Amino acid sequence: MNYYDLILGLIPLALLGLTAILTTVGVGLTTAVPLAGTVSVGMIGHAMFVRTPTETPAAPAAQQ
Template identity: 50%
Template structure:
């Protein structure tokens, strides 16, 4: 079953190579094209990490509230 992070892993190289190739084909300098492609790939990774970040699945039956913990020792 293909999930969100599988698509992200596939989209990173496609974004990098695709944007670089398109920009290079229209006459943008190679260094600029690679930089823009890498920035776009970094945005995809950033979205996967910070906007739609992975979370650990909660275990059923072990719901804990803040009152279950003892006092915090701040020393």
């Protein structure tokens, strides 16, 4: 499992989990969803722009 697999798993967890936690604490649903969505978008932005996915160069063929 790498960083991007972790992010893909955390996006729905953050969206649903934070929404549930915030509504349990007493924040209205119409406020909790955008707040949790902001966290999810922040994780996506971090994965796309801070830790950019890069292709690893192909290994050179062994010379004989």
